[in-house]
Amino acid sequence: MRPRPRAPAVIAALLSIPALLAVSGAVALEQGDRRSGIAFASPQTQAMQADDTANPGMLWVMDGAQLWRRPDGAAGKACQECHGDAAQSMKGVAPRYPDFDAGLGRPVDLSGRINLCRVRHQRAAPLAHEGSEMLALTAFVAFQSRGLPMAPAADARLAPFRAEGRRLFEQRMGQLDLSCANCHDDHWSARLGGSPVTQAQPNAYPLYRLEWQALGSLQRRMRNCMAGVRAEPFAYDAADYIDLELYLAARAAGLPMETPGVRP
Amino acid sequence: MRAAALTAGLLAGLLLAWLLLAGFLLVGFLLVAARADAQTLVGYTVEGDAIGAPLTGAPGDAARGAGLVADRTLSLCVLCHSGLEAPAHMQGNLAPSLAGIGARLSEGQIRLRIVNMKALNPESIMPAYGGSSPGARVANAWRGKPILSGEEIEDIVAYLSSLKG
Known part of the structure; x- marks a missing residue:
């Protein structure tokens, strides 16, 4: 049922072992147990993700390719003018995010990095987190790493934020008093109603959910679960989400990136 | 003047x-x-692993209880439990099957498990339907409210007690 990893992905996975060792001690899900969400999806959904002409997320990737070349902001610069060909410069970037930003003194995720680039270098307004342009750009950048293993940054400055992410992951929330870990660490092979619980792996974002009829971010997905346990979701771009994303990335180390993923 | x-x-x-x-x-x-x-149901007494007395004056209605346990947005029972009157493919397996639960547990034991399972097992993932154990950041719409009313819990107790296997 699971797509077989391609040879380059395996080699890249071996090369990233030191990084994995640096962060894997801090997670509750054993390396050998890790399963991408696509492994739980129906054969039809798996086929839709695997075929670029059927995968609706590719429309956002193509939009992102346009935006990459479009000059923007007071500086009148396009991403491409500094970063060049994304197929070269962005390959391997998404798998290590969230990463530390020295200016902010805290981690940023891929969309946060894009907005910092816009403000600092393009002198443009930041894009809305769940707006179509941000989704297109993050999809395009992450797509350049499709097939590469998640390789979270081993920067020691990230450790306290990752630990806070784990605390949030294991904190019981909402009227139903459930933590992320209650389902996604302890019962990931079970069914909730008719749906597989899954491991809450972040390796395919932004991804197209048939339920949303749209591409959406990992933060949008976390908001869904928080609303599900009847908790007040964090605001988009809240530090809590970045910390959770950091922990999820460490927990996913080694899984191949699938952006743009397709899920039910 | x-x-x-x-x-x-x-x-x-x-x-x-x-x-x-x-x-x-x-x-x-x-x-x-x-x-x-209103945050918690008040006025019940736990004896051993049971709440012997009904939470309300009127007895629960098993037929209403059958509808409640199958409700995917109010009681949510069927999301985790099987063995209920609901389409098999919609029943979850995060928690034990409730088939024959009425033969294994008394009414009072079932009542405490619904009102506050965490009194018996603090690690349980079962929500305390009486409202005594909310988590962090409860959303506005639910703040200060039990998950189910005493009447609804009694209906479910009546239904589950009728499942004799």
Whole structure:
């Protein structure tokens, strides 16, 4: 049922072992147990993700390719003018995010990095987190790493934020008093109603959910679960989400990136 | 005389206004207190691993209970439990099957497990339907409310007790 990893992905996975060792001690899900969400999806959904002409997320990737070349902001610069060909410069970037930003003194995720680039270098307004342009750009950048293993940054400055992410992951929330870990660490092979619980792996974002009829971010997905346990979701771009994303990335180390993923 | 009558009238008016204000404050305080009370079902006694007495005066209705346990948005029972009157493909398996639960547990044991399973197992993932154990950041719409009312819990107790296997 699971797509077989391609040879380059395996080699890249071996090369990233030191990084994995640096962060894997801090997670509750054993390396050998890790399963991408696509492994739980129906054969039809798996086929839709695997075929670029059927995968609706590719429309956002193509939009992102346009935006990459479009000059923007007071500086009148396009991403491409500094970063060049994304197929070269962005390959391997998404798998290590969230990463530390020295200016902010805290981690940023891929969309946060894009907005910092816009403000600092393009002198443009930041894009809305769940707006179509941000989704297109993050999809395009992450797509350049499709097939590469998640390789979270081993920067020691990230450790306290990752630990806070784990605390949030294991904190019981909402009227139903459930933590992320209650389902996604302890019962990931079970069914909730008719749906597989899954491991809450972040390796395919932004991804197209048939339920949303749209591409959406990992933060949008976390908001869904928080609303599900009847908790007040964090605001988009809240530090809590970045910390959770950091922990999820460490927990996913080694899984191949699938952006743009397709899920039910 | 006129001035004295005017003063007396003014004083009476002022007194009335104060009484009204105090009345509003008192009613407001009572409303707040009532909301705080609504957070948990009160007035039940745990004996051993059971709540022997019904939470309400009227007995539960098993037919209504059957509908409630299959409700995917209110009681949520069927999301985790199987063995219920619901399409098999919609029943979850995060928690034990409830088939024959009425033969294994008494009414009182079932009642405590619904009201507050965490009294028996603090690590349980089963929500405390009586509202005694909310998590962090409860959303506005649910804050200060039990998950199910005493009547709804009694309906479910009646239904589950009828599942004799």
